Amino acid sequence: PGMHKPKNSLGKYMVRSVNESVGGVDCCMLVVEADKSPVQTELDFIDKFKALGMPAILVINKIDxxxxxxxxxxxxxxxxxxxxFEAIVPVSASDGNGMNELLEELKNQASEGGHFFEDDTLTDQPERVIASEIIREKILRLCNAEIPHGTAVVIEKMKTRENGILDIDATIFCEKESHKRILIGKNGAMLKKISTFARQDMERFFDCKVFLQVWIKVKEDWRNRAQLLQNFGFDESNFD
Structure with missing residues (x-):
């Protein structure tokens, strides 16, 4: 809500994904900024709510x-x-004001879903996706705020040896040479931290020894290039 009209393939994909997912939820939450009139994107979402008769909660942020x-x-x-709207909740994400009230409203709207997986199932995501997300989580934790959102992680190889060790080769793609230098760090210290912490989490998750190798490559403007996005796991139909 409140975003400008997307000018690239990824932006169109995100808006389309939100629109397509509205029909399968118990309740929608529309977040707007305090002291701002509705923009066209917000009006479009409200029209979608009306068409589907969808319960929705309005959250007005930045009341501080x-x-x-x-x-x-x-x-x-x-x-x-x-x-x-089912409820209108003023909040401040920065100081937490109103967040407890918002959680209560969301709980009131939630309904118990079906039992789709076995009780011992941790996730329905492929192992390569889990591995890449573990690495990206370490980037989010360890690096500057401007860096993580311009990165993608691709698992190039994932193979178990006869002795049970899991070999994983991963590539971190970033948008700028300056970002690459930050990700590597002085004498490779940052990349070593990312790799070490990621490997430790992978060993706990996959319950085996992991040999992880991570490389960093620069792909300028990759978020606006459909071919690269497809290589990173997006479907070609998202960029029509």
Whole structure:
């Protein structure tokens, strides 16, 4: 909500994914910014709610930035006229104000789903996806805020030796040479941390010894290039 009209394939894919997923949920949560009138994207989502008769909760964020609460009341009234929301919850993600109330409203809307997997099933994701997400999680934890969102992790090889050791070769793709230098770190210290922590988590998850090798490559503007996105696991139909 509130985003500009997407100008690239990934942006169109994200909006399409949200629209396609609306029909299969118990309730939708529309997050808007305090003291801002509805933009077209938000109006489109509200039209989708109306068409499906979908329960929805409106979350008004950044209320800590508003000194005159009358402004907030006018915004609540404006959105109330657009749709009959199940609840309208003002919050501040920065200081936590209203978050407990939001969680309660979400719990009220949630319904118990079917039993789709065995009790001992941890995840339905392929092992390569799990391995790549473990590496990316370490990047998120250890690197600058500007770096992780411009990275993708591809598992090039995943093979078990006869002695039970799992060999994993992974490539981290980033957008800039400066990002590559940060990911490598002084004398390779950052890359060593990422690899070591990722390997330890992989060994716990896969319950075996893991030999992990990680490389870093620069692919400028990869998020706007459909062919590269396909290589990273996106389907070609997402970029029509």
């Amino acid at each position: 930035m508003i000194k005159d609460k009358e402004i907030l009341m006018k915004q609540i009234l404006e959105y109330s006229k657009l749709y009959d």
